[in-house]
Amino acid sequence: MVRRPLGNHHDGPDTLLVTPDTKQTGPVAAETANLQEVIKQARSVLFDFDGPICRLFAGHSAEDVAKDLVEWLERQGLRGLLTEEERVHADPMAVLYAVNRRHPRSDLVVELEERLTQQELKAVPSAWPTEFADPLIRTWSAVGARLAVATNNSPRTATTYLESRGLAGCFAPNIYGRTQDLHHLKPHPHCLNRAINALGAAPGSTLMIGDAPSDFEAAQRAGVAFLGYARNGYKEKLLRDAGAENVVGSLEPVLRVLRG
DSSP states (O other), rough: OOOOOOOOOOSSSSOOOOOTTOOOHHHHHHHHHHHHHHHHHHHEEEEEEBBTTTTTTTTSSSHHHHHHHHHHHHHHHGGGGGGGHHTTTHHHHHHHHHHHHSSTTOOOHHHHHHHHHHHHHHHHOOOOOOOOOHHHHHHHHTTTOOEEEOSOOHHHHHHHHHTTOOOOHHTTTTEEOOOOOOGGGTTSHHHHHHHHHHHHHHOOGEEESSSSSHHHHHHHHOOEEEEEEEESSHHHHHHHHHHHOEEEEEEHHHHHHOOO
């Protein structure tokens, strides 16, 4: 039986954890070899935030945040800006995207983005650490890899969370996230390119860890390797369908390979 470390929260359906004494044959052995190669080549590692590092809205519902943004727009007399489908969307980013499409770079978008940032910051205290993320980050930093965050969340949100876990020093100051130029969000590679340049990294020796097709596309466009993290089968299917070849259901085998 694999005991889970104290202090981390399990954030999804059980995943198969490959232990050192597990006999590996066929496809499992091939996947382990691929994982070892991906990790071996990585001198710099870019982490997406919400997913690989934590579940930001685990205790502060993303759906409630989306409703808050919609209600705020209605109070401004702007209900007509959104379609009926957009008004009931569970993803607050979808609301922000919709308004930006109709009023790009407007003061309205600036206000709405700030409101989303404040809601993200409220979510930080109840965010669930992704299992094995904390020791993985500390270990990778300790062995000399250069780390950065490349996220569609606010960089203030990521910084606040990482400070609360004592992890900010592993990344600082290389935390890149959402700006008011929303067209630069992933799958655009803008924040990845900023991180790569700041780290003085070569794309060929850089690894991106993400949990969404947009992360995979951004990694491809930036010319960096990609490792998918999928906390459930639905997430894995999305990543596989997008073309991601290396996908793990837990960060434990990544940590084990790194320590090995």
